[in-house]
Amino acid sequence: MLKIFAATAKELLLLRRDRTGLLVLFLMPAILVVLITLVQENVMELTGQKKTQVLFLDLDQGDLGRSLQKQLSTTTLDLVLWDEKQKDIADIQAAVTGGGYQVGVVIPKGASARFTEETARLFQQGTGSGKPREMAATTVQLFVDPGIMAGLRSGVIAQLEMALTTIALEAKLAQLGGVLAQTMARAGMEPEQSPLAGDKLPALFRQPLLDLQEHQGDSGAIGASQYKPVQQNVPAWALFGMFFTAIPIAGSILQERNSGIWIRLTALPVSPLVLFTGKALAYMGVCLCQFLLIALIGAFLFPFLGLPAFTVSMHPTAILLTVVLSSLAACGYGIFLGLTCNSYEQASTLGSTTVVAAAALGGVMVPVYAMPQVMQQLSIISPLNWGLTAFQDLLLRGYSLSAILDDLGRLLLFFAVTVFVSWKLAGIRK
Known part of the structure; x- marks a missing residue:
């Protein structure tokens, strides 16, 4: 135990000297998680997953504009109401085409009266003889940013089309109810006897007969909620930074090998496994600090940038265990690189290339479900995919520790295999 403690203390002393390398290890994932999350939040807004601001100018100030506002209030459109006394169509067109807003809607003057008149005329023609003429639709003007x-x-x-269709259908149903009441009156029946009299027909139309119920995961937990880039990106880019510690681990081993220190260390009554354990414990501390830094950025900095805060509301013990085993896997890979490569240039090139490839393949940069089928099948070989899947199961799907044991087992097995191979290589290179 004292030998492991001494080996760990030696690595920590060496880490203190490499302040530039430590700064890169902490600064790189911190910058990436902020930039990528901001971009993904904006992409969600542009693809309609978040509310989109729509300029709304009602020059008519009638029933049509009020009905359209009511219908759009239940959609993903966030209406920005403009004062008709200060703005006109040219202003809203300039604001949209200039890129200040993506969409603008204008209700022209007299639109409500024209809509009511055309709806009434439609049913007046329908009760007469002959073929009814084509009706003129009331126009609502729409401006869309070409970019x-x-x-x-x-x-x-x-x-917008669905809202206008609903308004038109409700108006037709109201007119139809009036026509039915008039028909019953001519037949000598009381209009109140009709089951569709008055507002009953539009009310019947609004009664739902089919419903769509969405289920957010099997557990029904709070964590199994709608997708949030913050909950995805914080652990993803923390993992990316943690696996980059493989490069300084490999560099320290190569420096010891090239300077002859490694030969003297292995000549002592100390197993290479003790040296490996010391390096792993020291750099596990670095990985834990990396994850803590990224989590604090997500929890406290993101809200100031207009992003949701990163939260760990469930299973903190399982999350900590995932961080520890991911750190072990990263340290094991660094030890393997240090014993496999012959120079720091080889280790840095191979390490950075493989970590970036594993991150891309594992779903850190692009979600696995968005990849081609072949890449989806290959993603299972990436250690970053194992760690990221475990974090997603805990943070997004609300699963418990038992659901991620297979991913945690893969991370632990990866660490054991890399350390075992490194131990064999250390015996060969004595």
């Missing part, structure tokens, strides 16, 4: 994504444009237009 927005096609998906956002289609989503906004679809929601």
